[in-house]
Amino acid sequence: MTQRVPDLDSLLAVPHVDPDHGFDLTPNNGGSVAFAHNGSGQWEIYTLPLDGSRAPQQVTSGPGAKFAPRWSPDGHRLAYALDLEGGELFDIWVYDLLQGVHTNLTPGTADTIHPQFAWSPAGDQIAFLSDRSGHFETYVLPVGDGEPSCVFSLRRPDRDVQWAPAAPESGPDGGWLAIEVEAEGQDYVTYLVPAARGEAVPVSQDGEPIPAKDACWSPDGRRLAFASNAGGFHNIGIYDLAAREIEWITKGPGDKEHPAWSADGRRLVFVVSEGPLTELAVLDLETGGLSRFAVDRGVHHRPQFTPAPVDGGQDSEHLVFVFDNPCHPPDLWLMSLEDGSCQQLTHSLPAELVAMPFAMPTLVHYPSLDGTDVPALLYRPQGWQPETHGLPPAVVYVHGGPNWLTQVTWDPLVQHMVGRGWAVLAPNYRGSTGYGRSWQLANRFDLGGRDTQDVVAGADYLAREGLADPVRIAVTGRSYGGYMTMTSLTQYPERWAGGSAVVPFLNWFTGHANSREDVQHWDLENFGHPEKDRDLYYQRSPFFFLDRVAAPVQLISGAHDPYCPASESIQAKDALQALGKPCDLVLYEDEGHVFLKKENVIDAKRRQVAFLAEVLER
Numbered sequence: 001m002t003q004r005v006p007d008l009d010s011l012l013a014v015p016h017v018d019p020d021h022g023f024d025l026t027p028n029n030g031g032s033v034a035f036a037h038n039g040s041g042q043w044e045i046y047t048l049p050l051d052g053s054r055a056p057q058q059v060t061s062g063p064g065a066k067f068a069p070r071w072s073p074d075g076h077r078l079a080y081a082l083d084l085e086g087g088e089l090f091d092i093w094v095y096d097l098l099q100g101v102h103t104n105l106t107p108g109t110a111d112t113i114h115p116q117f118a119w120s121p122a123g124d125q126i127a128f129l130s131d132r133s134g135h136f137e138t139y140v141l142p143v144g145d146g147e148p149s150c151v152f153s154l155r156r157p158d159r160d161v162q163w164a165p166a167a168p169e170s171g172p173d174g175g176w177l178a179i180e181v182e183a184e185g186q187d188y189v190t191y192l193v194p195a196a197r198g199e200a201v202p203v204s205q206d207g208e209p210i211p212a213k214d215a216c217w218s219p220d221g222r223r224l225a226f227a228s229n230a231g232g233f234h235n236i237g238i239y240d241l242a243a244r245e246i247e248w249i250t251k252g253p254g255d256k257e258h259p260a261w262s263a264d265g266r267r268l269v270f271v272v273s274e275g276p277l278t279e280l281a282v283l284d285l286e287t288g289g290l291s292r293f294a295v296d297r298g299v300h301h302r303p304q305f306t307p308a309p310v311d312g313g314q315d316s317e318h319l320v321f322v323f324d325n326p327c328h329p330p331d332l333w334l335m336s337l338e339d340g341s342c343q344q345l346t347h348s349l350p351a352e353l354v355a356m357p358f359a360m361p362t363l364v365h366y367p368s369l370d371g372t373d374v375p376a377l378l379y380r381p382q383g384w385q386p387e388t389h390g391l392p393p394a395v396v397y398v399h400g401g402p403n404w405l406t407q408v409t410w411d412p413l414v415q416h417m418v419g420r421g422w423a424v425l426a427p428n429y430r431g432s433t434g435y436g437r438s439w440q441l442a443n444r445f446d447l448g449g450r451d452t453q454d455v456v457a458g459a460d461y462l463a464r465e466g467l468a469d470p471v472r473i474a475v476t477g478r479s480y481g482g483y484m485t486m487t488s489l490t491q492y493p494e495r496w497a498g499g500s501a502v503v504p505f506l507n508w509f510t511g512h513a514n515s516r517e518d519v520q521h522w523d524l525e526n527f528g529h530p531e532k533d534r535d536l537y538y539q540r541s542p543f544f545f546l547d548r549v550a551a552p553v554q555l556i557s558g559a560h561d562p563y564c565p566a567s568e569s570i571q572a573k574d575a576l577q578a579l580g581k582p583c584d585l586v587l588y589e590d591e592g593h594v595f596l597k598k599e600n601v602i603d604a605k606r607r608q609v610a611f612l613a614e615v616l617e618r
Contacts, residue, residue: 011412081115086592087560298325394468398477402431429454448540478502486542498615558591
């Protein structure tokens with residue numbers, strides 16, 4: 001077979017805009033966007049005018065990765081989060097554009113600070129989340145002299161905070177914070193908390209708190225848009241603070257998430273997901289008119305209305321968002337709501353790769369070992385003729401989370417594997433998001449059980465349908481996907497030619513004990529207690545069954561990982577080698593759970609591909 005193999009190093013060197021921690025538009029005029037990009041080789045903050053009058057300007061430098069830029073209300077300062085070693089021990093910094101000075105607001109602290117924070121409407125305080133007390137709680141910090149003070153604590157991990165714009169009756173500091181909290185199971189509950197302290201009000205229906213996330217205040221600070229899956233799929237509701245009532249503005253299947261208001265408060269934009277694909281929807285709250293937009297088949301992230309005209313257009317007639325798919329890395333885009341036309345604002349893909357024949361997946365379903373229907377993405381090697389070349393090797397590619405899903409996104413590793421002539425199957429196993437609440441909760445208190453069966457059944461599907469050589473199928477994944485790589489290798493060892501587990505955990509007892517407080521909370525809510533559920537903790541820990549492994553194993557870890565401690569991989573490597581089983585451990589001393597340094601990202605993927613090639617290309 002003659003097939004053009006995308007060069008792995010070239011693909012991994014392609015930079016992109018960070019789609020996860022968000023970007024921000026300058027207040028009032030919205031003329032510039034601030035965002036995180038790794039074009040310099042590490043994550044830095046850039047600004048870019050929407051009218052294209054100049055190229056992106058880098059405004060940070062020095063050690064560490066910078067994320068989550070947030071403009072002050074007057075547009076003269078830019079706050080951002082900085083992570084030095086990958087352990088998510090973020091500090092909050094502020095860049096004064098007028099003076100050209102960067103100031104660390106949280107120096108010398110050993111706590112974990114989330115990169116979700118919010119300016120007060122007056123611009124003199126920042127609300128942020130920290131575990132300095134041993135629990136993730138919400139603090140308010142004066143921007144200048146002064147110590148942070150805790151304003152909210154439920155002894156459940158706080159997850160996000162949004163400060164309400166100033167409303168006439170609430171004074172210059174808005175008065176209310178919307179704080180998202182991890183609640184029972186996998187639900188998030190949003191509380192409305194007076195910034196000056198007082199009784200917290202949960203977003204409720206019929207007197208009972210409901211799941212509510214992605215909180216977004218209306219421009220007048222009187223209403224809160226949010227997403228809730230209380231009815232099965234995520235739909236958008238608007239909570240009226242004065243009336244304490246919810247108006248549901250969407251319904252039905254498909255997830256609707258990440259709402260954002262237009263500057264006049266008349267419209268909402270949100271992301272609509274149909275499994276692994278998304279579109280943008282704009283709803284006119286006065287007329288009920290709904291319009292849907294998309295750049296292409298792929299994923300649209302965190303849309304915002306422009307608050308002022310762009311190139312002479314009308315107020316709030318444009319959207320800014322991040323888009324990516326297998327042919328395009330995550331970049332910022334500008335969309336006209338008048339005609340749906342799109343303009344790419346950042347251009348991360350090098351010119352020499354634009355014409356590369358990137359592979360797009362097919363959306364497939366297959367039966368799990370118990371007959372349950374499992375959705376998945378299938379990438380087939382282009383030009384492969386089984387009658388000429390034989391059946392190709394394959395990789396079952398397992399996402400993390402487990403509350404996550406594989407979407408139709410940019411993934412250099414997948415493109416390289418397909419380009420080598422490998423089939424790639426990415427299952428959205430039980431526990432994945434994007435397919436409704438029931439599917440998301442289907443592996444609760446059964447982690448490593450039926451979800452592992454869904455992954456293993458993917459290998460059976462590839463063999464049964466003649467899509468891959470049955471004796472040349474490997475499994476790989478990161479985080480919870482690394483855990484399931486190891487459950488697959490220990491529970492169904494005969495299925496696999498090899499397995500590469502990236503930042504995995506393998507021992508529920510030690511993994512739970514050595515993890516951060518919010519991870520421990522999730523474990524207790526979704527798996528059980530290490531003492532009360534000791535048998536389950538033991539049976540679902542691959543570490544205790546490494547003697548069953550029948551194929552080579554690769555483990556890749558970061559020394560500062562707060563979720564899946566590197567000690568998990570180290571103890572597994574020692575145990576496997578003591579059993580005489582081939583195991584390769586790669587440990588990055590200067591990384592955490594998500595590798596941030598480009599040279600380490602490239603090196604880790606090289607090693608992963610080399611390992612998989614050794615077991616698949618025999």
